[in-house]
Amino acid sequence: MKKTKSLTVFGLITTMAILLSGCVRTTKSGKPYGFVYDYLAKPAQAVMEWIAGFTGSYGWAIIVLTVIVRMFLLPMMVRQMKSSTIQQEKMQLIRPQLNEIQKRQKAAKTPEEQAAVSQAMMSVYKENNISMTGGIGCLPLLIQMPIFAALYAAIRYSPELSHEVFMGIKLGQASWILAVLSFVTYLLQSYLSLLGIPKDQKKQTGAMLLMSPIMILLFTINSPAGLGIYFFIGGLFACLQTLIINLYRPRIRKDVAAEMKDIKTVNVDDLIPKQPETPAQPDEAKTDKRPSNNRNSQRNAGKQNRNHK
Template sequence: MRKKLLIVVMLVALVMLLSGCNQIDQPITQESEGIWNSYFVYPLSWLLMYFADLFNENYGLAIILVTVIIRTALLPLNVKQLKSSKAMQDIQPELKELQKKYSSKDANTQQKLQQETMALFQKNGVNPLAGCLPIFIQMPILLAIYHAIMRTDAIDGHSFLWFPLDEKDFILPFIAGITTFLQQKLMMAGSPASANPQMTVMLYMMPIMITVFAFMFPAALALYWVIGNLFMIAQTIFIRKPMMKDTGGDKK
């Protein structure tokens, strides 16, 4: 588990490094140099300004539209991730039986455990890496929209609903935290807490982290988090729930 966690942390750090996180305080313009700026951040920044111009300089609505467009484009990856998660959930009882059967820590027993685990994966068409790949593919895109929002100076001075987009808000962060919790709670529906203690910890830690970060950043970014969460909640309800009912996954 520690090795897996270390790999994930290293991959996240690598993506953040390659994405040019050290440029977060530099405005994005057409003249911004580098592959990250030219092909990821600036096109999204341009899209934000394009939609804002269509709706009378309404950058809040522009953020909502661009977030929905991006989430919709990533929908096939999210569906693949949900199916992989469901498949892994379905074979959890058999995995636990194998772990009990080969509970000894000697090398030969552990080798047999790995062999039978892989055979179980193949039998059920489960790829343990399939759930992680969509996440890594999405990360640069989601980081790009984060950069586009933070580095588009045209957003400054505009308001949406009750809050200025370029200032901190004291209501939106709580909405971001609550929607993060609801999204993760729905994702874990039908899976016993004991099956994955790490996910249970993240269920409570992630909303707290998002809430704290939302208090630290301009409201425009918190708005992006809220809309993204609402989209994922709707996705889970309309895709994962029916999928689990069809396979009896919601039966307790």
């Protein structure tokens, strides 16, 4: 599940990077145009200019805008993380059965047995009401993608924003400080998500949880510092969401244990198609042939003896 989540985040960030790098075009004179600039960057510039009128800085305007967006997404993100945690707890309860099926998968030799093992794996998930994707949803990330695009284009192509200096950092240029801060916050979020899971599961998911922080680091290094502020504040909210789920995890674990009191098992052997038995030949026919052959051989031997005499 963690692997699926990391791959999902990786795919969305890669798509976002492609969109951001190619959706805004410029004329020969350097004037930007295009759908992202006209319908996302310009409104974002107007909103940040309006907020900056109260905060006195575009840097604080980006922080305020990020807090508003993340507060709007917080209930949705917590609900998604709760759904993912429920699936993790269910997976832990059926882990012994999955381990047995995986052993059969390695030992499977015939195509029928391999198909039966795959069917058994899916049946275990289905019978115990477990999602194959682990309750992972992409809606919160999809909602944020237009905001990423708007901030990226607004900061890059707005002279006021790109030349703004916030706490010694130029918002229009990449910042190692913000990249490292974003990496550390998402790394802390990954660590917090490991606190409530068993030790054997930590070994399996620990390395995968590093993927998200590393991808955030690589992306913020190559993005304007204004977008780095968005990622850093977003990472703090991610830590808050994980802490909320960790507080509810004992209750979630109790509810899941009550729901899955009777875990449904699936036998691989029951799913292997039975081969039709070939009819066996009667034993009498075999016994009749043997004496007749012996009698014939004895008669031939007797004739040969008389001829010699």
